[in-house]
Amino acid sequence: MISVRNLTKRYAGHTAVDDISFEVDRGEIVGFLGPNGAGKSTTMRILTCFLSATRGTASVGGFDVFKDSIEVRKRIGYMPENVPLYDDMRVKEYLHFRAQLKGLRGRSARHATGEAMDTCSLQEVRRKMIGTLSKGYRQRVGLADALVNKPDLLILDEPTNGLDPNQIRQVRELIKRLGERHTILISTHILSEVEMTATRVIIIDKGQIKASDTPQNLIRRLHSSGTVHLEVKAAPGQVIEKIESLADVKTAIHISSAQDWASIDIHPCSNVDIREQLFALSREQNWPLRELYRDTASLEDAFVNITGS
Numbered sequence: 001m002i003s004v005r006n007l008t009k010r011y012a013g014h015t016a017v018d019d020i021s022f023e024v025d026r027g028e029i030v031g032f033l034g035p036n037g038a039g040k041s042t043t044m045r046i047l048t049c050f051l052s053a054t055r056g057t058a059s060v061g062g063f064d065v066f067k068d069s070i071e072v073r074k075r076i077g078y079m080p081e082n083v084p085l086y087d088d089m090r091v092k093e094y095l096h097f098r099a100q101l102k103g104l105r106g107r108s109a110r111h112a113t114g115e116a117m118d119t120c121s122l123q124e125v126r127r128k129m130i131g132t133l134s135k136g137y138r139q140r141v142g143l144a145d146a147l148v149n150k151p152d153l154l155i156l157d158e159p160t161n162g163l164d165p166n167q168i169r170q171v172r173e174l175i176k177r178l179g180e181r182h183t184i185l186i187s188t189h190i191l192s193e194v195e196m197t198a199t200r201v202i203i204i205d206k207g208q209i210k211a212s213d214t215p216q217n218l219i220r221r222l223h224s225s226g227t228v229h230l231e232v233k234a235a236p237g238q239v240i241e242k243i244e245s246l247a248d249v250k251t252a253i254h255i256s257s258a259q260d261w262a263s264i265d266i267h268p269c270s271n272v273d274i275r276e277q278l279f280a281l282s283r284e285q286n287w288p289l290r291e292l293y294r295d296t297a298s299l300e301d302a303f304v305n306i307t308g309s
């Protein structure tokens with residue numbers, strides 16, 4: 001669906017995108033991640049024909065973004081970083097206008113407008129002026145605009161930027177549903193969102209691609225520290241002594257105590273899973289046990305590890 005080859009974008013004296021190549025297949029939901037200034041929006045603007053490149057090629061659905069921009073635009077729904085909307089138009093009127101701009105006429109334009117408003121839960125505000133909408137509704141209008149002509153590919157640049165947690169959850173569910181029918185390239189700084197929706201993640205940093213894999217594989221690649229947290233009802237000194245006598249334990253640290261419950265962090269030698277041994281020890285010592293878990297890595301850990309920030 002998307003094919004990018006050796007793409008470079010240089011602004012006066014500064015390389016924003018540095019010789020990147022990647023592919024996105026039909027049906028994928030790809031999270032495009034990277035720190036501020038990494039080059040995400042620049043890449044997206046090139047793919048959507050809003051910006052020229054310094055070097056390299058990019059195509060969408062087999063059409064070159066530089067030579068066949070009309071064909072490319074027909075296939076893409078783009079939601080830019082700062083959604084430009086006409087504040088003095090009503091929601092329905094605006095989306096109908098956008099549908100017409102995208103080549104839909106008469107009944108099919110009206111039908112597409114209605115469907116996009118249904119998909120993005122905009123019916124209740126359809127007669128409101130866009131300028132009076134809350135941020136969340138404005139974002140939804142931007143999303144409805146991107147998908148009104150049912151494009152094969154959606155390119156969404158931080159669609160949940162500035163939304164509250166409830167709205168983020170709603171937009172995330174919406175994107176998941178859209179993923180059943182569209183190929184999606186989405187940039188965001190909310191990594192839990194990507195962990196839940198994306199089939200693949202591309203991480204870009206300083207204009208270069210640092211990783212491209214499923215969220216699960218990126219997390220798996222990280223060596224989790226293997227630290228285990230334990231909470232037992234016993235004297236901390238005695239607990240530490242017993243735990244440190246286990247062969248696989250490097251150190252045990254008393255973190256805190258509250259109402260006779262001691263909270264302990266245990267660092268194993270190498271990366272052994274010592275939970276079973278700790279459970280056996282607690283039972284043997286008759287320590288009441290109320291918490292025992294091992295640190296797990298998240299996509300956020302993978303991101304920090306890869307981008308080094």
Ligand SMILES: Nc1ncnc2c1ncn2[C@@H]1O[C@H](COP(=O)(O)OP(=O)(O)OP(=O)(O)O)[C@@H](O)[C@H]1O
Nearest residue numbers: 011012014016034035036037038039040041042043
């Ligand atoms: N029109 C421009 N002129 C000069 N430099 C620019 C221009 N647009 C972007 N840049 C620079 O190019 C780099 C990449 O910017 P870009 O907007 O693509 O980053 P981004 O990954 O989208 O970041 P963010 O997460 O903050 O949105 C940045 O260093 C930015 O300052």
Ligand SMILES: [Mg+2]
Nearest residue numbers: 040041042081
């Ligand atoms: Mg950006």
